[in-house]
Amino acid sequence: MNAPAVFQAALWMCGALFSFMAMAVSGRELSGEFTTYQILFFRSVVGVLLIGALVTRSGWGQIRTERTGAHLIRNLAHFGGQYGWFFGLAFIPLAEVIAIEFTAPIWTALLAALILGERLTLPRLSALLLGITGLLLILRPGLGVAHPAAFAVLGGAFGYALSYIQTKSLSTTETPLCILFYMTLMQLPMGMIPSLIDWKTPGLHTLPWILLVGVTAMSAHYCMARALKLADATVVVPMDFMRLPLIALVGFLFYEEMIDIYVVLGAVVMLSGNFINVVAEHRKRLKLKP
Incomplete structure (x- = not known):
């Protein structure tokens, strides 16, 4: 990994960070007009057009699949994750949404152990315990301080984790564009059908x-994928952690959201666990290299 590659990865991560922040702000703005289902439907419509154009350019043969069931499971989980995330944007501070979203690696480690049979190493257990500790600091259960929407975001993080596990399985046989194509196509009716109950025509x-x-729902993941291709996760993941202070700043400047010290402390504890795990996985890969 050379310096130019790291610099390019940093530029791609800047694109990812901007995309995630823009998606959060646009989701917050739309939540005043539309239901969460309708926002997800609009996101899928734009996504279908974008991914359809990319697949047309690179070849439709790649969308042939014998794993429709696996795609469906992944997209049910991902849709649940997206629902919890966008629902939370309407009711709780942006920084709290992102902080709770960072619990996804905790659930991913647990699901990987249960579903894929991956071993829970000491670094993974450390990340798990620190993640739970950070989550308890943020939610403070029993004190009546957590908004119900925070638990929707937590459920969404679990949905994301399950979708990550399914993505890892699908990536052995499917191209990234194939996975994204079925994501937008399958999630389109998932958002459309419940939207019809309380439909509001966009102005x-x-x-x-x-x-x-x-656009940002697609560009965020594309930019992150490009960054991970150019640099190790130990370089890219800490950049992703910058989402939290940046979104807290956006919430303060645009929505006058005060920064909760417990959210900050919980996020620091949680992200420390994630970082320990990333560094350990990086060292393990270096040892395995011939």
Whole structure:
């Protein structure tokens, strides 16, 4: 890994960070007009058009699959994750949403052990314990301080974790564009059908936000994937942790959201556990290299 590659990875991560922040702000703006289901439907419509254009350019043969069931399980889990995330944006501070979202690696480690049979090493157990400790600091159960939407975001983080496990399984046989194609295609009716119960036709003033939430939902993951291809996770993941202070700043400047010290402390504890695990996994890969 050379310096130019690391610099390019940093630029891609800047794109990912901007995309995640823009998606959060557009989701917050749309939540005042539409239900969470309708926001997810709009996101999928834009996603289908974008991914369809990319697949047209690179070849439709790659979307042939014999694993429709696996795609469906992944997308049910991912849709649940997205629902919890966007639902939380409407009710709790942006920084709290992102902090709780960072519990996804905790659930991923547990699910990988249960489903894939991966071993819970000491670093993974440390990350698990620190993650739970950080989560308890943020939610403070029993004190009546957590908004119910925080638990929706927590459920969403579990959904993301399950989708990560399914993505790892699917990536052995499917291309990234194939996975994204079925993600947008399958999640389109998941958002559309419940949206019809309380449908609201978008006005012209909402179209920029709809376009932004759809584009950034795709660009965030694309930029992160490009960054991970250029640099090790030990370089990329700490950059992703910058999402928390940046989104806290956005919440303060645009929505006058005060920064909760318990959210900050919980996030620091949680991210420390994640970082310990990432460094340990990196060292393990170096030892395995011939």
